[in-house]
Amino acid sequence: MFTIRDERGIALVLALILLAVLSVLALAMVSLGRHETDFLVKERLSDAALYIADGGVEYGINELQKSSNYRGPTTDLIGNAGQFAVSVSTQGQPANHYAITSTGYVPDATNPQETRTVSSVVNIVPGTPTYAIGAKEGITVASNITVRGDLRSDGQITLGNNVFIEPSSAGASDGSIYTSTDIAKGVNITGNLYMQPGREIRSRGPTNASQGGDTSGTGIYQESRIKAGDPLIVEGDTSGDTAPIGSYNSVDLAALDNMDKIVYDAFQDYTSNETFYLDGKVHKFTEGVRFSSNITFEGEGTIWVSGGSGHDYGLELASNVFGPDGGYASVNLICSGGTWNEADIKINSNVKINGLISGQTEVDANSNVEINGVIESGGTINVNSNVTIQWGEFGFQVPITGSPATTIVRSWQEL
Amino acid sequence: MRIRNCCKGFTYIELAIAMAIIAFVVLAFTQLFLRSSISIKSMEFQTLAYNFAGDKMEEIKNESFDGIGNPWYPNIWETEAQTQSGKTFTRNVTISHLEASLKRVDIEVVWTEGGASKSIGVSSLVADKW
Numbered sequence: 001m002f003t004i005r006d007e008r009g010i011a012l013v014l015a016l017i018l019l020a021v022l023s024v025l026a027l028a029m030v031s032l033g034r035h036e037t038d039f040l041v042k043e044r045l046s047d048a049a050l051y052i053a054d055g056g057v058e059y060g061i062n063e064l065q066k067s068s069n070y071r072g073p074t075t076d077l078i079g080n081a082g083q084f085a086v087s088v089s090t091q092g093q094p095a096n097h098y099a100i101t102s103t104g105y106v107p108d109a110t111n112p113q114e115t116r117t118v119s120s121v122v123n124i125v126p127g128t129p130t131y132a133i134g135a136k137e138g139i140t141v142a143s144n145i146t147v148r149g150d151l152r153s154d155g156q157i158t159l160g161n162n163v164f165i166e167p168s169s170a171g172a173s174d175g176s177i178y179t180s181t182d183i184a185k186g187v188n189i190t191g192n193l194y195m196q197p198g199r200e201i202r203s204r205g206p207t208n209a210s211q212g213g214d215t216s217g218t219g220i221y222q223e224s225r226i227k228a229g230d231p232l233i234v235e236g237d238t239s240g241d242t243a244p245i246g247s248y249n250s251v252d253l254a255a256l257d258n259m260d261k262i263v264y265d266a267f268q269d270y271t272s273n274e275t276f277y278l279d280g281k282v283h284k285f286t287e288g289v290r291f292s293s294n295i296t297f298e299g300e301g302t303i304w305v306s307g308g309s310g311h312d313y314g315l316e317l318a319s320n321v322f323g324p325d326g327g328y329a330s331v332n333l334i335c336s337g338g339t340w341n342e343a344d345i346k347i348n349s350n351v352k353i354n355g356l357i358s359g360q361t362e363v364d365a366n367s368n369v370e371i372n373g374v375i376e377s378g379g380t381i382n383v384n385s386n387v388t389i390q391w392g393e394f395g396f397q398v399p400i401t402g403s404p405a406t407t408i409v410r411s412w413q414e415l
Numbered sequence: 416m417r418i419r420n421c422c423k424g425f426t427y428i429e430l431a432i433a434m435a436i437i438a439f440v441v442l443a444f445t446q447l448f449l450r451s452s453i454s455i456k457s458m459e460f461q462t463l464a465y466n467f468a469g470d471k472m473e474e475i476k477n478e479s480f481d482g483i484g485n486p487w488y489p490n491i492w493e494t495e496a497q498t499q500s501g502k503t504f505t506r507n508v509t510i511s512h513l514e515a516s517l518k519r520v521d522i523e524v525v526w527t528e529g530g531a532s533k534s535i536g537v538s539s540l541v542a543d544k545w
Contacts, residue, residue: 036458
């Protein structure tokens, strides 16, 4: 049994316990405050790391705009604020889409106090050459041809009968003819030519004045055959409009090769009445390809012949080649190599294409051909009859050297 | 009785020791609280400074590429001051042209605290998107 005497000193014990409890509480509060402070410091550094990581994405975009082959990885400092590591991947991405992954480190990647990683998908839409028809060595168009856009060559341009050169759209300023060659008959008008008002024909060849009139010695021959448009005639031109372009093969082949593709190692001959499924891919034929008559292209994509020999054409579309329901086939036709008996690319008759046609040495379009896009050649282009070429953007994107048109940021997220 | 008398209350020495201990503990805690409070206040200023810098960074990121750093002033592109929680923060924005199509943005916010100058900074890059 306890007595009063036993409880003596209890106040001291209680006071000590109270002191201890209060001390613990005070320490806990101080510790909480410290943790809060540490958390805030961490959060601020983390924000700074996020800006650094985003800077890395911007760096990646800048590099991709310069070269679509850029893949990194690149590590760089942003002043004294931090360091980023950026890399690019196209795996699983649609054409011309690039997944950029960037990690921001504060203060640096060696001893990071804070790290943030972001991923962004950007679509770098390639540009379109400025001409509807462009060839390095020369262009020959025969009869009943409509070109909506510019004709441009570093060689001679020969125009047949009933050739209509028009602007690519209402209000567009194109629809002119330019040649960089300084030879006589640089632009040789052999039949009726119809143009729109305010357009021009420029040649670096000899002038009427120096040759004593419109003779076979002048740079633009037989201007009297221009039946409409009254274009400005400039011979002996030295302006940038007729500066040689040099390369008329505008496809970035390395970037094209990096795209999602199917490779065909032997010459392919697709017989009549077939449907070819493009599936949003590059179809690379290393030995050439021929599409016979009544071929339907489903979907969109690129047909690319990179080499081969022993055939008349590297890439041939015989006749009746269309997209679904007889519409335009959304396909680019590219021949970048090989040795062919007749031409790189032959588009024979009854063909409708929305895309880029690009050959290394010669491209031929025969009759009843409609092209929405661009036709270009590192050598010559021959267009025969009833052909319409309408300058415009390509249906399926194809990487064009040095001329991105638009960069669109599709997504941005933190990992 | 003698024994009981000798145990009554505390001696002066005991009291002095007890008071010294209590004083020491109280002093330590006071200092701890004081430091803690200064640190929390400092953190508040840092947070305000970072927010001030972050606002500008977001604004710049949404601006056209040509508009960033234009019109051009040497060294510091833009200086702004803002007073919050009784403290004046000065924000300096510096733009560096790394390439024709790439700019570096450095934002520094400066303020004074306890007589000393304090600053924080955030940096990033901005590309000219076609």
